[in-house]
Amino acid sequence: MVWLSILLGILFVVLGPVLGCLIAGADRIVTARMQRRQGPPLLQPYYDLRKLLEKDMRANDVVQLILLVMALVATVVGGVSFFAGASFLLCIFLETLASLLYIVAASIGSSPFVQVGVQREILQVMCYEPMELLTAIGIYLHTGSYASGSLGAASVPMVMWLPLIFLSLLFVLTIKLRKSPFDVASSHHAHQEIIAGATTEMSGLTLAVIEVTHWYETVIVLGWVGMFFITSNPLSILLALLAVAIVYLLEIWVDNTFARVKWQVMLKGAWIVALVAGFVNFSPFFFVGTNGLLFF
């Protein structure tokens, strides 16, 4: 089991960015097809990354790059913790640390667009953090442990016990993946009110590091979706992959169909959904005990 954990951890470190890159490429193609365009090649995000590495880097401060590399390392370590079956709690804390490092790194920029983007990032962290913690509590109630590996011993998928937690995690996922209606009017869209938000003053290598971090992050949050379907049956992995694919297509569809909302709506929506889902979904556990497995 230890060797399997180590293998899974190494696989995540190596294949994480590859998978993240392919997902980003597929995302752009599907988005284009939804808008009746042909769209870029599948490997476009990889080309973009290589191009960024060829460009000169003009940084506000070298500290910015150091902080962003630290954010990348925190993301990767958190992901390894999750995919190797260690602690889910450690994973979400390291993800939060990565977000904070990113915020600190970005706020070095003096442009007003950067400042607006950074404020928005802080609000986003505030929106999705409660839901991530509730998901961790959900894992504990379901398996009696915070280890994501303990889901591999479960007889029923977690989504059976925690359907509302799953749905509200999807809500939060839209914020995490930076998709409409919870994204900002920044570049890579036709509307560019705040230019590129937090990354406005970054270029070349700094931007490339952010891109890779985002690929890892995508794989991790999709892993969170998949874990709701994992049981002791190995075939459940296929079910989890199918669920992840459907959820991601749904995210793209939502991204393309929903108008952008104000941050107040995002904050209220995320907190209300998290609190209602948490209360309603967790209340049966107060009567049946903390370990759902014992009861099945």
Place this chain on the structure above:
Amino acid sequence: MSVMDKIASSKRESFITNSPWIIHYDAASCNGCDIEVLASLTPLFDVERFGVVNTGNPRHADIFLVTGSVNEQCKPVIEQIYNQMVEPKVVVACGICACSGGVFKQCYNTMGGIDQVIPVDVYVPGCAVRPQALIDGVVKAIGILRAKREAMLDGKPVPTPALRVGAELEVVRHSPDDEPAPTGADASDAAKETK
């Protein structure tokens, strides 16, 4: 081929041609060319096929598309955007006004084409510039981008060549020494005939 050669050649391998990100600025344009620039992003032309992204951010952009002629008010803005862009970068003058000043060339408030302010690499004439010509211009710009990258690798100064897209649409350049002509295309034809 030795390992070192392979490393050297892989370092020369360039992805800059696969991912041209553009920034678009309306200098003193009538918006005709701007509409055409944005039309290139629509499903009919879909420049994202070539990896083009309309970033709107000078720090991220590789290609600077400028429409319209230059006047005193937009001159500092053009200069600032150009200076904020990171090397390698190219400038594409979109439309006849951006190329030479067009029909506004001899107005007292117009300085002329974009090349009066910053070095222009590709001139794409037209009034308004057609999306096809624009895409052709961007493809030419990508070639120059690559040449600039090569020069950067060799440690040479970055070249700023001038290209003109659509040679059949010869741009007529007025100089202050020219006889004050009547207006537009008729005037230039008349000037040619007399020569």
